[in-house]
Amino acid sequence: xxxxxxSHASAKGIRSSVPRYGLALIVTGIxxxxxxxxxxxxxxxxxLFFVPAVAMSAWYGGIGPTALATALSLLLxxxxxxxxxxxxxxxxxxxxxxxxxxxxxxxxxxxxxxLHRALxxxxxxxxxxxxxxxxxxxxxxxxxxxxxxxxxxxxEEELDRTxxxxxxxxxxxxxxxxxxxxxxxxxxxxxESGKVPLDLENLAVGTIFKQADExxxxxxxxxxxxxxxxxxxxxxxxxxxxFRVSQIVGNLVGNALKFTxxxxxxxxxxxxxxxxxxxxxxxxxxxxxxxxxxxxxxNFWQAHNGDHRGxxxxxxxxxxxVEAHGGRIWVESQLGAGTTFSFTLPRVAEKSPEH
Numbered sequence: 001x002x003x004x005x006x007s008h009a010s011a012k013g014i015r016s017s018v019p020r021y022g023l024a025l026i027v028t029g030i031x032x033x034x035x036x037x038x039x040x041x042x043x044x045x046x047x048l049f050f051v052p053a054v055a056m057s058a059w060y061g062g063i064g065p066t067a068l069a070t071a072l073s074l075l076l077x078x079x080x081x082x083x084x085x086x087x088x089x090x091x092x093x094x095x096x097x098x099x100x101x102x103x104x105x106x107x108x109x110x111x112x113x114x115l116h117r118a119l120x121x122x123x124x125x126x127x128x129x130x131x132x133x134x135x136x137x138x139x140x141x142x143x144x145x146x147x148x149x150x151x152x153x154x155x156e157e158e159l160d161r162t163x164x165x166x167x168x169x170x171x172x173x174x175x176x177x178x179x180x181x182x183x184x185x186x187x188x189x190x191x192e193s194g195k196v197p198l199d200l201e202n203l204a205v206g207t208i209f210k211q212a213d214e215x216x217x218x219x220x221x222x223x224x225x226x227x228x229x230x231x232x233x234x235x236x237x238x239x240x241x242x243f244r245v246s247q248i249v250g251n252l253v254g255n256a257l258k259f260t261x262x263x264x265x266x267x268x269x270x271x272x273x274x275x276x277x278x279x280x281x282x283x284x285x286x287x288x289x290x291x292x293x294x295x296x297x298x299n300f301w302q303a304h305n306g307d308h309r310g311x312x313x314x315x316x317x318x319x320x321x322v323e324a325h326g327g328r329i330w331v332e333s334q335l336g337a338g339t340t341f342s343f344t345l346p347r348v349a350e351k352s353p354e355h
């Protein structure tokens with residue numbers, strides 16, 4: 001069966017090659033006929049029509065057909081237009097012309113191949129852009145519709161004060177959600193261009209953890225999730241941008257709380273290691289399938305089985321920010337046993353005590 005499939009694939013490849021090589025033969029023959037016709041009315045350059053033949057072979061056929069068109073063109077030119085006629089013998093001047101034609105043919109081939117690669121890249125980028133725009137439009141539409149609906153309801157004069165306050169809060173949340181998505185898009189553009197602005201300073205890891213604890217503990221308590229912040233030893237600090245680091249930790253802790261069921265636990269720890277600090281966010285959630293882990297940090301990627309941990313730009317941005325600091329980020333997970341995200345930041349050396 002395997003041999004049959006291989007034979008079928010080989011035959012299919014041959015069939016697909018026939019039109020390309022056939023084109024090279026046809027355009028070279030047309031070039032010969034055109035040159036001979038033009039020479040009936042007076043002197044004409046030998047290579048005039050053969051160069052376009054090579055170019056067409058390069059664009060539509062590829063390297064193989066181009067090589068065929070080049071070799072066949074040289075043979076036909078030598079036999080029909082170079083002196084002595086019907087002979088493969090060439091003198092010094094004719095040899096220079098042949099070399100020039102080969103150089104032109106090689107240049108055309110390289111140019112056409114580069115154009116094909118550029119076209120393929122443009123088509124790929126176009127498809128990716130359409131996909132991204134679709135995701136962005138979808139993510140913006142929901143909060144925008146919510147904002148429009150709540151604003152419309154606020155125009156009703158009979159609303160009581162409590163209901164009006166609820167609608168204002170809903171509209172405010174929708175506006176913040178839209179603003180966050182726009183900010184994520186801007187961050188993504190900066191990272192793809194390699195321009196991630198960082199305002200570096202010496203930052204105590206304890207300060208990072210305190211901010212995370214104050215931000216997420218109410219949410220954890222509301223969902224009956226145990227948030228365990230293991231406070232680092234005094235003096236452990238990193239060289240980092242405070243806003244960007246809070247962005248990373250906030251994304252990881254927020255994701256962990258989102259995917260951890262009630263009565264579960266989310267743990268935040270840090271440990272110095274070889275001139276860096278490893279910060280970890282572990283949860284007791286459902287875990288991530290091995291096939292999904294390698295895509296978690298991709299832009300706009302959606303996981304299988306309803307796990308939307310990778311949807312959006314949060315993890316992709318976290319990766320970009322960590323790498324901009326000179327660190328790395330990775331994930332370890334086991335289905336049914338939870339997930340641990342880890343990332344590193346450069347450690348600030350502790351000052352030696354004065355004697």
